[in-house]
Amino acid sequence: MIEAINEALDISMAKDPDVVVMGEDVGYFGGVFRCTAGLQEKYGKTRVFDTPISECGIIAVAVGMGAYGLRPVPEIQFADYIYPGLDQLISEAARLRYRSAGEYIAPMTVRSPFGGGIFGGQTHSQSPEAIFAHVAGLKTVIPATPYDAKGLLISAIEDNDPVIFFEPKRIYNGPFSGYYDKPVQPWKKFDASIVPEGHYKIPLGKARLATEGEELTIIAYGTMVHVVEAVCAEKGVEADIIDLRTIVPLDIEAIEASVKKTGRCLIVHEATRTAGFGAELSALVTERCFYHLEAPVERVTGFDTPYPHSLEWAYFPGPVRIGEALDKILSE
């Protein structure tokens, strides 16, 4: 997935001289996760550059660059460190178009590795997507495969609205089954890792049906898509697994069609439960599909605690938690 992201940046920069990449350590070194490797060499220091350690500054400067007409792609080294820049994102970037009645826009794509599963402790593991979903004016994208990562990132960069692009770092190097003690297969071995060369786009707001099935609908995104797939395969459950790809805008049609077909819905995310994005999904499904439901909508999520270091795998919504929910929902 790292290479796919790198390619998307490369292609976007080659195509549009207004695209600039910036962030802590992204320049000469190519990013602590190597997503921007080689770009500075290719496009020069004024289009790919390191920044001060100031997330507020990084996002604010991107707002100004966007107002000028550039398309900044700032990187926040870990999603946990977006918070110092939140005011600029929420009060400024998200509302610039609205408050200026379209005179000014902030066409930026804030990339940031997110999610747990790498023993990052409570400040390198969070999934803050619900915060952004709550803010009017921001789009939030979360790819689950290298193919999607590339196509979605290109779309995000070409989009005229501010986009938060969360990269699930647990699957940077390969899909994850949820069993931390089993070896990770590299992406190379999976179809989903086949990334076509050149420019292609995946529209923001269109979900992907990861697997098709009649028994229930499972809604997930990012790392959890793979965990859910693995659990269903293991348990022999045939589910419509919807990989949302973007949570704002949301592909409500895909959700509605699937839940009306299966009559059951399970929502899975890694972020904490209370007021998480799953709550929104659950409300939507209940509002729109109530008379088709044969069982209450279930949520599987992380716990409502900060992400612990040593008990990381007890926190993670893994196969046992998902399996329990599946048993419950299918038995109703």
Add this chain to the structure above:
Amino acid sequence: MADRPPAEGDRTAAKAGDNRPALSLHVPEPKFRPGDTVDFSHIEVPEAGAQPRPDETTDPKDMRDFAYGLIRVLGDDHKAHGPWDPKLDPETLRTMLGHMAMTRAFDERMFRGQRQGKTSFYMKCTGEEATSVSASMALAGDDMIFPSYRQQGILIQRGYPMIEMINQIYSNKGDKLKGRQLPIMYSSREHSFFSISGNLATQTPQAVGWAMASAIKGDSRIAATWVGEGSTAEGDFHSACLFATVYNAPVILNVVNNQWAISSFSGFAGAERATFAARGLGYGIASLRVDGNDPLACYAAEQWAANRARANAGPTVIEFFSYRAEGHSTSDDPSGYRSAQERDEWPLGDPVMRLKNHLIAIGEWDEERQQAMDLEAAEYVKKTTKEAEANGILGHGLHHPFRTMFEDVFEELPWHLQEQAEQAIRERETKFPGGLDL
């Protein structure tokens, strides 16, 4: 893309007959990259002892030179010079050396522990020991420390039990922090050492708040905080300076300028334009720039600032000019972004060696005793590591019970966390029937 306005730049550049010069962006670049021959001759190293020592109550307006100079005590002759010589007795100097040697031995062993898979992460402070050990020795034991993540030397100097440090690093069942924090993110209220955050620079305005509280209450304790030069770019650092000066808070803002912030050299925090000590001047804060590899200068500067704070004369910004001899952390490979010889060429030497040579020069130490001390430190760390390992290493089951994950989110466990705790325990039983410690 069609519906967006053309970039301003396109418009102006296209103007016919426009002869205004094109603007250009400056992006800082370090002097040396991998493969380059290092030459540090641009670094001005004033003679040890050349700097005057102003009175602790001096008005910051009259201290400009201290923010741009470099306070040094130990000279090339390994002797102490000038008015900043803190005139420590040999016993204290040996204690200082001992803490620094212990810190180094600790780093060595913990780094290896990470490589052996005993923990997920570690960060060394090699070459920066004086900025924590010596500075902390100049404070009272109950002055409050708001550290960053590279001040293990302070805990060692304050006598925090090393086994507690290792338990924390191994996230084992002995870890006071219950395995919740990333390794090296210690906390010890008993040792007046604030809980370390992974979010950079957040501790700096908190230290100011603590110092303000101490002043509000008429207490006599002061606060000191440590932050990396890269992290001074965060807004929090600037809030810290502003609040400190507005309220004349009894606080010391220590900036450890070790030249690198992961792969970014100090220029990305503004070092090309002004020193980090000079950041304080704009706020009207007394500011000192110090040779961070000179243990005596570090001690003297911290002592000066502590005296100033205690005399209600206000805050101080101290820049410790130093060098990060090792990688940023165990996840970092510095050979990818900086010249390999930087460490050896660093003009200010190594703080442990400089203090050792000083003690030898004044006839209070010798190589044999140094060797014995190093050996003893290594043995002590080894023995303590063994003891800590009996409590478990990361990922080997000997961690805190699952229910502890839900404790301390709030003072009392609300219903939803109670439910979730039961779920976690149930999951554990499903995975390991017959049960482990739950």
